[in-house]
Amino acid sequence: MLTLKQRELLDFLQEYEFKNKASPSFDEMREAIGLASKSGIHRLISGLEERGFIRRLANRARAIEIIKNNHNDLAAKSHPDKDNNVVKADFSGSAHIELPMLGRIAAGTPIEAISDPTAFLSIPSSMVESGEHYALEIVGDSMIEAGIHDGDTVIIRKTEQAINGDIVVALVDGYEATLKKFRRDSDRIALEAANPNYETRYFTTNQVSIQGKLSGLIRKYR
């Protein structure tokens, strides 16, 4: 959850972005909150990011995006419940998180964007730690010995760090995304499958960028 200042800033952000369809600058935020210096805002923004309420591009101006805000006064006000409907006090809201389903992933092929760009997966928030997450559907059997099967849905936590042995979404040469076990050898990076039929592939450090780390798995039998 949030501290009071974080809450205040998040609400300002939401209002500003709703009105202007653009992010405020750090100075505008500073003024709105009533500070004398931007660095305080910087820290609040970092806090919001750490707790998974916003997402941003580093070193980019006005590049803040709200990805979660349970304080829906704005929404509530703008549609004051025409259908007489109850304002749902989503207590369960604190217990579930909506993750975007970004597509499918397999060995050796780019992520294939999912047909429905608004597909979401709602999972119990106890399944994820803090941070930003997304979901992917697994295609193929290259990780079968790690218990990851064709058709499974995996939950990925966004990060650019990985340590040896982590199962990560790695982007190779900027276009090929793959779910593999990560290992850094002295001067190269090894991506290994969990299936003897696939060979370990080696890359230079800057051929590979980490997109996230495996954080959960969901499977349906039918």
Next chain:
Amino acid sequence: MLTLKQRELLDFLQEYEFKNKASPSFDEMREAIGLASKSGIHRLISGLEERGFIRRLANRARAIEIIKNNHNDLAAKSHPDKDNNVVKADFSGSAHIELPMLGRIAAGTPIEAISDPTAFLSIPSSMVESGEHYALEIVGDSMIEAGIHDGDTVIIRKTEQAINGDIVVALVDGYEATLKKFRRDSDRIALEAANPNYETRYFTTNQVSIQGKLSGLIRKYR
């Protein structure tokens, strides 16, 4: 379950977070509960965390998140729709289902009842078809080649029927529950593991009763 004080604090937490969309500080909790010192709160919070009702970031201010609270009466009762702008704790409409966590299951041992008899797992209702379901935690590696690992949570749909190849919860001789692949040979029932280190076991038809069929799987990586 919870102690009375833990219950009281959890309800206060829920109310506070609902109203303020931010966590209370330890001092605010101390005052709400009526203690003279924060350390008591600290202990209660630890208890709530240990029992899985909340989650928190260590050493971070106001960073408590409720992930479960079976006391949903709170909202429903306290505003029994009088104040026209009703607050409903709409668990059902939120497309989630609460499944009871009945315990653990392993090859060759009875289901071990879980310490907290009211443990629930909330899952997106899209994960299950119709029917009654429950959840179990897997112990051991006897089904590892079916991608079911130690520590996974499986979702079981209650049924007494099974066809060859189904993965089922089978109760043997009335006391030993086990998750295995089901096969009916001419006059006997075979329960086979998905791990070459375990042998297939054979039983007479009336030694075995089916308790349910594997319907889903959830895994958390950490």
Next chain:
DNA sequence: TGATTTATGTTAACCTTAAAGCAACGCGAA
């Protein structure tokens, strides 16, 4: 019944963060 454990309280010291301010620095876009 006596011993032990568990839940709960309290005080007080201690350590870590949050928050605010100032200023210098760095990066991108025009």
Next chain:
DNA sequence: TTCGCGTTGCTTTAAGGTTAACATAAATCA
């Protein structure tokens, strides 16, 4: 190269979380 903006380092103060030590009543165990 400038201008608009984000980033960082450093300092100070207050807020907030963590612990150890000690105490008591109730519940449980032996």
